[in-house]
Amino acid sequence: xxxxxxxxxxxxxxxxxxxxxxxxxxxxxxxxxxxxxxxxxxxxxxxxxxxxxxxxxxxxxxxxxxxxxxxxxxxxxxxxxxxxxxxxxxxxxxxxxxxxxxxxxxxxxxxxxxxxxxxxxxxxxxxxxxxxxxxxxxxxxxxxxxxxxxxxxxxxxxxxxxxxxxxxxxxxxxxxxxxxxxxxxxxxxxxxxxxxxxxxxxxxxxxxxxxxxxxxxxxxxxxxxxxxxxxxxxxxxxxxxxxxxxxxxxxxxxxxxxxxxxxxxxxxxxxxxxxxxxxxxxxxxxxxxxxxxxxxxxxxxxxxxxxxxxxxxxxxxxxxxxxxxxxxxxxxxxxxxxxxxxxxxxxxxxxxxxxxxxxxxxxxxxxxxxxxxxxxxxxxxxxxxxxxxxxxxxxxxxxxxxxxxxxxxxxxxxxxxxxxxxxxxxxxxxxxxxxxxxxxxxxxxxxxxxxxxxxxxxxxxxxxxxxxxxxx
Amino acid sequence: xxxxxxxxxxxxxxxxxxxxxxxxxxxxxxxxxxxxxxxxxxxxxxxxxxxxxxxxxxxxxxxxxxxxxxxxxxxxxxxxxxxxxxxxxxxxxxxxxxxxxxxxxxxxxxxxxxxxxxxxxxxxxxxxxxxxxxxxxxxxxxxxxxxxxxxxxxxxxxxxxxxxxxxxxxxxxxxxxxxxxxxxxxxxxxxxxxxxxxxxxxxxxxxxxxxxxxxxxxxxxxxxxxxxxxxxxxxxxxxxxxxxxxxxxxxxxxxxxxxxxxxxxxxxxxxxxxxxxxxxxxxxxxxxxxxxxxxxxxxxxxxxxxxxxxxxxxxxxxxxxxxxxxxxxxxxxxxxxxxxxxxxxxxxxxxxxxxxxxxxxxxxxxxxxxxxxxxxxxxxxxxxxxxxxxxxxxxxxxxxxxxxxxxxxxxxxxxxxxxxxxxxxxxxxxxxxxxxxxxxxxxxxxxxxxxxxxxxxxxxxxxxxxxxxxxxxxxxxxx
Numbered sequence: 001x002x003x004x005x006x007x008x009x010x011x012x013x014x015x016x017x018x019x020x021x022x023x024x025x026x027x028x029x030x031x032x033x034x035x036x037x038x039x040x041x042x043x044x045x046x047x048x049x050x051x052x053x054x055x056x057x058x059x060x061x062x063x064x065x066x067x068x069x070x071x072x073x074x075x076x077x078x079x080x081x082x083x084x085x086x087x088x089x090x091x092x093x094x095x096x097x098x099x100x101x102x103x104x105x106x107x108x109x110x111x112x113x114x115x116x117x118x119x120x121x122x123x124x125x126x127x128x129x130x131x132x133x134x135x136x137x138x139x140x141x142x143x144x145x146x147x148x149x150x151x152x153x154x155x156x157x158x159x160x161x162x163x164x165x166x167x168x169x170x171x172x173x174x175x176x177x178x179x180x181x182x183x184x185x186x187x188x189x190x191x192x193x194x195x196x197x198x199x200x201x202x203x204x205x206x207x208x209x210x211x212x213x214x215x216x217x218x219x220x221x222x223x224x225x226x227x228x229x230x231x232x233x234x235x236x237x238x239x240x241x242x243x244x245x246x247x248x249x250x251x252x253x254x255x256x257x258x259x260x261x262x263x264x265x266x267x268x269x270x271x272x273x274x275x276x277x278x279x280x281x282x283x284x285x286x287x288x289x290x291x292x293x294x295x296x297x298x299x300x301x302x303x304x305x306x307x308x309x310x311x312x313x314x315x316x317x318x319x320x321x322x323x324x325x326x327x328x329x330x331x332x333x334x335x336x337x338x339x340x341x342x343x344x345x346x347x348x349x350x351x352x353x354x355x356x357x358x359x360x361x362x363x364x365x366x367x368x369x370x371x372x373x374x375x376x377x378x379x380x381x382x383x384x385x386x387x388x389x390x391x392x393x394x395x396x397x398x399x400x401x402x403x404x405x406x407x408x409x410x411x412x413x414x415x416x417x418x419x420x421x422x423x424x425x426x427x428x429x430x431x432x433x434x435x436x437x438x439x440x441x442x443x444x445x446x447x448x449x450x451x452x453x454x455x456x457x458x459x460x461x462x463x464x465x466x467x468x469x470x471x472x
Numbered sequence: 473x474x475x476x477x478x479x480x481x482x483x484x485x486x487x488x489x490x491x492x493x494x495x496x497x498x499x500x501x502x503x504x505x506x507x508x509x510x511x512x513x514x515x516x517x518x519x520x521x522x523x524x525x526x527x528x529x530x531x532x533x534x535x536x537x538x539x540x541x542x543x544x545x546x547x548x549x550x551x552x553x554x555x556x557x558x559x560x561x562x563x564x565x566x567x568x569x570x571x572x573x574x575x576x577x578x579x580x581x582x583x584x585x586x587x588x589x590x591x592x593x594x595x596x597x598x599x600x601x602x603x604x605x606x607x608x609x610x611x612x613x614x615x616x617x618x619x620x621x622x623x624x625x626x627x628x629x630x631x632x633x634x635x636x637x638x639x640x641x642x643x644x645x646x647x648x649x650x651x652x653x654x655x656x657x658x659x660x661x662x663x664x665x666x667x668x669x670x671x672x673x674x675x676x677x678x679x680x681x682x683x684x685x686x687x688x689x690x691x692x693x694x695x696x697x698x699x700x701x702x703x704x705x706x707x708x709x710x711x712x713x714x715x716x717x718x719x720x721x722x723x724x725x726x727x728x729x730x731x732x733x734x735x736x737x738x739x740x741x742x743x744x745x746x747x748x749x750x751x752x753x754x755x756x757x758x759x760x761x762x763x764x765x766x767x768x769x770x771x772x773x774x775x776x777x778x779x780x781x782x783x784x785x786x787x788x789x790x791x792x793x794x795x796x797x798x799x800x801x802x803x804x805x806x807x808x809x810x811x812x813x814x815x816x817x818x819x820x821x822x823x824x825x826x827x828x829x830x831x832x833x834x835x836x837x838x839x840x841x842x843x844x845x846x847x848x849x850x851x852x853x854x855x856x857x858x859x860x861x862x863x864x865x866x867x868x869x870x871x872x873x874x875x876x877x878x879x880x881x882x883x884x885x886x887x888x889x890x891x892x893x894x895x896x897x898x899x900x901x902x903x904x905x906x907x908x909x910x911x912x913x914x915x916x917x918x919x920x921x922x923x924x925x926x927x928x929x930x931x932x933x934x935x936x937x938x939x940x941x942x943x944x945x946x947x948x949x950x951x
Contacts, residue, residue, distance in 0.1 A: 199712070210831045213681050213713070239838055239915040242669065242890050243683075243713060323824035348821070355820040356791040363680050366712060421712050446709035 322347025
């Protein structure tokens, strides 16, 4: 943090302390962020819907309440964009689809309720592909989100608006969801931090299919502690999500100070089956060295030996999408993106035996992964197999292999940890030769969110990335 | 043999062992001799682990002398259901396909209970894979109801319930995917808790994310069930959906019943129950008013989940058994064949729609429970039925309640929502058979359910004896 930095680039801790002591007003923070959005979002397109007027009213109202002595919340005055897959009461929520172009929900998602209650100021809805089903942020309802590091490239997805917003300097944090990598993919490609917590850590509601148990809500941020502060507000059980779990006993911010010395970390450049560019693998391998410098023990395991989950994962992914979206597709085929239509069409061909076999394989995969992780405190991999690809085009081959159609093939290293429900973060770990950000994925075992944050924060201290700011 | 010892609750036995007034060896001897006396008729146990029981009891006795008891189950006889894998002990799953399986590892819960110092008496009977609400299979003799040996104990934890009811160990582990703890507990006049989903780990499992199978305790008192829950409960990474800290204690009475809002429903508005059963359970619900609770007759405002539940249930059985049923149709019961065929008839789309219907059902159940702390209802719509009835049609109050899932319409909804649900005995039917009342709590409020159960148990003061075990023809346990 440099003394002269504008408010929008400062940390959550710094901003909330300044607001609580009334040195800075929530309105000033909002104005600074809004100025930045107005200056560059015409190029970046991180937002589907902006709500700056009402945000300013709320910030002003909160400033008055604080002036009258109201206690400041843990995210008081922090501007936040909410991913457009999660409902916001009174604020249009499109799901990335023109079918919902005029849809204004009357409820908040649980985490939105909690963010508002903590004093965060909702500034709008960030872009996502339709229903979050791919790794590029293109849809039929809004302009495609570009990567702030290179406007000819995709931001990644599905929380692409969130990743681009943080990278472009629209404040310290953004809200994302991750059903197969959707927090980590755009965070890696936009050069920011992303944290997918354990399944159930942040309650998921409303959702049509809670027992699918693969979607996790998580923060994207400029710093690890910014994400921890946001997580601390969003986490904790709620009966509306029957699979929700407890928050951290001592808090997620405190967890960032955890000791990593002596921890045993596995490194795998490709999990034994993924196509990965040499640049991405080398950057991740170099990043892993930082943990050795920090006193951890890093072992390059090559192939963890749990097998390639892409076949059965694709079955579950497509089957779920086909069923959830099939009726909309039948009713309005012209309003469904071709890539989503393809997922639905393929999903409809899945037979019941294939579908249940895929679920049985998920359990067997969990058991193998669980056995592997029993020997380690964490696992390090590249987050994505290469830098962001060009928006609006088919991906180039990676590591000499063709990148397959939408499904796990385009994000081979991340979705396994939605399947297991384990914590997984991505930290910036360098750049491709073309100057595109790369990420290192940090995975920890079942419910070990605190350790994942501790590893992330230790890496951040050893290899600071905060000076890297995309300025489109 | 000392019947009063066998009728003594585990929590009291624990105090006697703690005070060195009772030796775990004496207790194991009593339980084993009761098993050798009764199991030929009851067929509650598929496998009796006499050697492990005796050596375990000796070790427990030594620990008691040294005042080094490992916990509340140390020295107390218990049993494991034969769906739970046990290292070195045959585990049949009630199935010919695994008639001689000797696993090399314990399930999480079997391991916890075997390490608790408790005296493992053996493995209790279950229908094949726990598929139904009676306790016959093709691998062992049929378990009968100790209150009337011509009747079923219910299922699928039928061996566990029959054992506890007749004093073959004061506590038992059971499991419940669609009522399988509560059904036999109700029909055998014992207490059974289906805890919150995930409270007790289920691992290994063929599908962790199916999310309907619960592990839980059975006993003759609510306090014993709470004690056993403490030994079984707590998260383990081997079950990704398990919850809670291991080692927590559960104290019935932790929550005051006074002021609780209680919904009473006899049949959920879409089922039917035997009038005598309904009356006994209504009287039990009424008793809660005397304890200061506010009781309101109110049917849940949810739609009957029977259709989508049947899809989920039969697909689960088809997944587990279709290949085996094709390979050896003679090793699969006709009613299991029917369920497998039904499961195979669904498309992936119908299955997925059923999964989404389950999400919507959870939402409507939660809405109903916003107004109430607990729901009280009968556990089963009638008392134990004759063994000869089999799995066929069943009528109550002039309405047909077939096939078998329909008999459990009061219990399986809470496997779908994962809410805690307890059954306790609340009276005897004019036929002399026990009636059970079910207490369902809000999400993860096992403490409320146990407290209401304990308060109701105290005020009902039934003092059911050990099941009278009317004499019947002695039968071989092995087929």
